[in-house]
Amino acid sequence: MLGLKALVALMILSLLAGPSLAAQSETAGTERVQVRLLSDRAGVVPGKAFTLALEQNIVPGWHTYWLNPGDSGLPTEIDWQLPEGARAGPILWPHPHRFDVGPITNYGFSDRVALLSEIVPPENLQPGDSFPIRAQVRWLVCEEICIPEEAELALTLPAVATLGEAVQHPALEAARSDIPVASPWASVTRQAGERVELHLDLPPATLDSVIEAAFFPDAWGQILHSGEQRLWTGQSGLVLSLEPDTGFDPSRTPLRGVLVLTERLADGSESHRALTLEAKIEQGAMSTATATEAGGTLSALPLGTAARFSDVGFLPALLFALLGGIVLNLMPCVFPVLSIKILSLSQQLGGDRRHMRRHGFVYTLGVLVSFAAVGGLLLSLRAGGEALGWGFQFQSPTFVLLMALLFFALGLMLSGVFSLGSALIGIGAGLGDKPGLSGSFFTGVLATLAATPCTAPFMGAAIGFAVTASPPLAMAVFLSLGLGLALPYLLLTLMPQALRWLPKPGAWMERLKQLLAFPLFGAAIWLVWVLALQSGADGVLAVLAAMLVLAFAAWLFQATRGLKRTGRLAATASAVLLLLASVFAAPGLLPARTTAVASAVSDGSIESKPFSPERVAALRAEGQPVFVNFTAAWCITCLVNEEIAFRDEEVARAFADAEVTYLKADWTNRDPVIAEALAAYGRSGVPLYLLYPAGGGEAAVLPQILTVGGVLEALQAASNRPPLRQAGAMQ
Amino acid sequence: MSKLMRFAAAAAFSLVSLTGLDAAPAVNQPAPGFTATTAKGETLSLEDLAGKTVILEWTNHLCPFVGKHYGSGNMQALQQEMTEKDIVWLQVISSAPGKQGYVEGPEAIVLNKGRSARPSGTLLDPAGTLGRAYAALVTPQMYIIDPQGSLLYTGGIDSIPSANPADIPSATNYVREAMTAIEAGKPVPNPVTRAYGCTVKYAPSS
Numbered sequence: 059m060l061g062l063k064a065l066v067a068l069m070i071l072s073l074l075a076g077p078s079l080a081a082q083s084e085t086a087g088t089e090r091v092q093v094r095l096l097s098d099r100a101g102v103v104p105g106k107a108f109t110l111a112l113e114q115n116i117v118p119g120w121h122t123y124w125l126n127p128g129d130s131g132l133p134t135e136i137d138w139q140l141p142e143g144a145r146a147g148p149i150l151w152p153h154p155h156r157f158d159v160g161p162i163t164n165y166g167f168s169d170r171v172a173l174l175s176e177i178v179p180p181e182n183l184q185p186g187d188s189f190p191i192r193a194q195v196r197w198l199v200c201e202e203i204c205i206p207e208e209a210e211l212a213l214t215l216p217a218v219a220t221l222g223e224a225v226q227h228p229a230l231e232a233a234r235s236d237i238p239v240a241s242p243w244a245s246v247t248r249q250a251g252e253r254v255e256l257h258l259d260l261p262p263a264t265l266d267s268v269i270e271a272a273f274f275p276d277a278w279g280q281i282l283h284s285g286e287q288r289l290w291t292g293q294s295g296l297v298l299s300l301e302p303d304t305g306f307d308p309s310r311t312p313l314r315g316v317l318v319l320t321e322r323l324a325d326g327s328e329s330h331r332a333l334t335l336e337a338k339i340e341q342g343a344m345s346t347a348t349a350t351e352a353g354g355t356l357s358a359l360p361l362g363t364a365a366r367f368s369d370v371g372f373l374p375a376l377l378f379a380l381l382g383g384i385v386l387n388l389m390p391c392v393f394p395v396l397s398i399k400i401l402s403l404s405q406q407l408g409g410d411r412r413h414m415r416r417h418g419f420v421y422t423l424g425v426l427v428s429f430a431a432v433g434g435l436l437l438s439l440r441a442g443g444e445a446l447g448w449g450f451q452f453q454s455p456t457f458v459l460l461m462a463l464l465f466f467a468l469g470l471m472l473s474g475v476f477s478l479g480s481a482l483i484g485i486g487a488g489l490g491d492k493p494g495l496s497g498s499f500f501t502g503v504l505a506t507l508a509a510t511p512c513t514a515p516f517m518g519a520a521i522g523f524a525v526t527a528s529p530p531l532a533m534a535v536f537l538s539l540g541l542g543l544a545l546p547y548l549l550l551t552l553m554p555q556a557l558r559w560l561p562k563p564g565a566w567m568e569r570l571k572q573l574l575a576f577p578l579f580g581a582a583i584w585l586v587w588v589l590a591l592q593s594g595a596d597g598v599l600a601v602l603a604a605m606l607v608l609a610f611a612a613w614l615f616q617a618t619r620g621l622k623r624t625g626r627l628a629a630t631a632s633a634v635l636l637l638l639a640s641v642f643a644a645p646g647l648l649p650a651r652t653t654a655v656a657s658a659v660s661d662g663s664i665e666s667k668p669f670s671p672e673r674v675a676a677l678r679a680e681g682q683p684v685f686v687n688f689t690a691a692w693c694i695t696c697l698v699n700e701e702i703a704f705r706d707e708e709v710a711r712a713f714a715d716a717e718v719t720y721l722k723a724d725w726t727n728r729d730p731v732i733a734e735a736l737a738a739y740g741r742s743g744v745p746l747y748l749l750y751p752a753g754g755g756e757a758a759v760l761p762q763i764l765t766v767g768g769v770l771e772a773l774q775a776a777s778n779r780p781p782l783r784q785a786g787a788m789q
Numbered sequence: 790m791s792k793l794m795r796f797a798a799a800a801a802f803s804l805v806s807l808t809g810l811d812a813a814p815a816v817n818q819p820a821p822g823f824t825a826t827t828a829k830g831e832t833l834s835l836e837d838l839a840g841k842t843v844i845l846e847w848t849n850h851l852c853p854f855v856g857k858h859y860g861s862g863n864m865q866a867l868q869q870e871m872t873e874k875d876i877v878w879l880q881v882i883s884s885a886p887g888k889q890g891y892v893e894g895p896e897a898i899v900l901n902k903g904r905s906a907r908p909s910g911t912l913l914d915p916a917g918t919l920g921r922a923y924a925a926l927v928t929p930q931m932y933i934i935d936p937q938g939s940l941l942y943t944g945g946i947d948s949i950p951s952a953n954p955a956d957i958p959s960a961t962n963y964v965r966e967a968m969t970a971i972e973a974g975k976p977v978p979n980p981v982t983r984a985y986g987c988t989v990k991y992a993p994s995s
Binding site: 161164205277278 | 799813853888926927985988
C-alpha cells in the first residue's frame, strides 16, 4: 500500500517537468520585490528535515534587510503555516551587505537573496499524503524611500518514503555558501582608546590573502553601523578597529555578529568567507600593541578599509611618532617657542634662501640631537634599572627651576627689557661664529625641552612602545618623534613660497614679539607652581629670588649699553655674574629633600586617596569599583582633563553614586611604584586613567582626553547598577 | 591658576573639536541647541523654550512608519495628551528639497490640519542641520528635553518595530512611559531605545 502511494507520487512528479521545477511555489510580490518558495527536496519524509528557501528578487537600487537592519529598516519576516506537528526553524541568514544612505547605514540584500529555513514534517505524515506549506511573508524594501510589503506563498510537497536527492538550484547553492559558519579561529576584543578592536587569530596563509574585512553586529547597540572599520594585519592575526556605540562596553558584553573576509586567491579571483563570532574582552595584561591606539585617535591617518599595517610593526610606530611630533607643535608649551621661531623666519623673508634652509636644518638638528639625548639618557637609565618615563626630567625640581628661569628670561627679552644683538633668540648667540645659526640649534633644543611634559595624547602609546622596545628601535622612534616636531618649521624654510602667507615685516613685528612674551611668562608661572608642589614655599622663594636677580641683570645689561667701552664691559660682566649666581645658587636654595606634596591638583568635591597597588588589590578583592588617575603637576594634558572632567559636579555625584573609590597616583616626583604600574599598561608617561568595574574584572582604560560624558558613561558601566542603555526594542 | 587652566582647557577643546566627529547626543546631557524656522515662518530656538519640557518628533508624512502612527490616530492622541500638559511638541522635517517628505511651511500646516495633528509647531530643517545635530536617523524618532535643557529620552515611538498599526495597542509607548516617569520624578526607565522607521531623507552631506 505504501509502495503504491509512493509509486503514484513518483509518477505525478515525473509528469511535471523534472524535480527542480516541482519544488517551487508560484511567484508573488510587488513591482519591487518578487518572492517565491523553493524546496531542496522534491518530496518530504516524515520527521526528516529539509530546507525551504524564500527567494527575493529585488529590482536594482532597492534593498531588503538583514537580521540587524542597521540604522533603520526591518528584517524580513516569515510566518509559516504548516500542518499540525510540523516545525519550522528560524531564518538562516546569509551574510549581509552594507548600504550607506547619506549618514545612515543599513545592512541587507540587493538583487537576489534566498533566506533558508529548516522544516521538519511531522512523524505521523504518511508517504503519499501531501504536505501543504503556506508562508505569510513581510518585508521592508527601501531605495531612498521605504515601502513595507507582504505576500502569501503556498507550496504543496508530496510525502515520500525516502528522502530523494537534493534539488540542485543555483539560488539554494548560493544561499548555502553565503551562510556564515562558526569561526574556527579564536577572537577577542580589546579596548583601544575610544575604539574597540576585534582580534582574530588567523593563520598566516589565510591572513596574507585577506584584502578586506567587514564586521556586522547581530544586534543594535554594539558598534556604530555607519562607523569606519579599519583593518590591520600583522603577525598576531587580523585586527579590525571598530567604533563602539555609546554605552557599549566590550568588557561586559561580548561583541557578536558576522565577520566577512574578502580574500584574493592565488588565481587573482576574490572570494568571501563569512564567520559568526562572539568575541569577549581579552583577559590578562594589555599587549604592547597599544601603538594601534594612536591610530585609533588620529583621524588624519590615511587608513582605508584595506590599509595594511603590521600589528605592532616598526613602521607604524615610526609613523605614530612622526604624527605625534607634528601635533606637539600645537601644544601650549611648544607653541610660543615656535611662534618666536616663525617670527624670526618672517624677518628673513626675502633674504638668502640658502641661509634660510640652513636655519631649518640646524633647527631640525637641534631637535633631533635633544631627542636623541633625552631618549638615550632615558634608555641608559632604564637599562640601569631606574624607574623613569617620558617627561622624567620634570621630576627634578632643579630642572623645573631652571626651565622657569629660562622662560622668564626669554619673556624679558621679548618684552624688550633687554636685547641680545641681531639674533632674536639670544641663547647661544655668542657661542658660534655664525650668529643666528646656533640660535636655531638652541631653539630646537628648547622646543624639545618644552615639549616633553606635554605628552600629547597621540604620543603616549608610541613612546610606551619605544621604551619597551629594543634600544635601536626605541631610538628610531624617538628620532621620528623629533623629526615630527621639527617638520613644520623645516618645511617652511624649504618652501619659501609658503612664507608668503606670512605678513610683511614691519613695526607690528616688534609688538608681536612683545605680545609673545606673555605666553612665556605664563609658562614660567606654571613651572613655579609645579616647583611649589615639588619643593614647597622654599622652592618658590628660591625661584622668585632668582627671577629678581635675573631681571636686575637684564635691566643692568640693557641700561649700560650707552656707556663707554669699559663701563659697558664692566656692566656686562656684572650682569653675567648675576645671571650665573642666580642660576647656580637658586637650586642650592631648594629644600634638600623633595617630598611628595599632598595633592597636585584639586579634584573638586571628589574625595581622593593616594594610589598604591596594595590598596587597589584590597578594594578589588572587596568587589569595589576603583578609579585610578595617574597624573603629574607638570603634565598639561592631565591638568586639562582634571579641570574638564573631574571638577564637574555631575561627575563628582556620579563617583559618589557608583561608590567608586578614586585613587590618585601622583607622579609629579619620581616614584618607582607608579612607574611600574604605568609600565604594566604599556605606558611610560601620564596621563593614564583606569577604571576597575564593580565585582572584579579587568580595568577599562579611559581615553587620554577626557570628557564629562565619557567619564559618566564609564562610571555607569563600572557601577553595580544596570546599564543606562536598554538592550533595545528589537531582539 | 584656575583661569590659566580654563584657558588651557579651552585651547585643548578647540583642538579636539577640530578632529571630533558628530556623535549622538547623550541622555542626561544638555540637548544640542538649535534655531530653526517654523512652518508659520517664525524663528524658534531651544533657548526660547527654557522652562518648558520639549518633545521633538522627526517626521516625514510619506513614510509608512509615520503613516502607521498618524493613520491610526496614535500620534495625534499623544500630541494632544502632551500639549494639554503645557509640553511643547515640535515636529521636525529634515527631508531635503526633492526628497520624500519635503514640504514648505504652508503645506506642513495643511497636512497637519488634514490629519488633525496637534503639535505645538513644526520645524523646517531642509538642510538637515538640526537632524544631524541630534543624529536623527529615522522617522518617527523622538526626543524629550527637560525644562533645564537636558536630554531625557532619545529613541523610538514605541517598542514594536513594524509598519502594522495593529501592533500599536500591544506596544509600550516609550514617550508616554518616559513622561509618566518624569512627572513622577523618577528616572526614565528606557532612556535610549532603538528608533525604527524610514531613514531621514537628508540632503547629501556637503
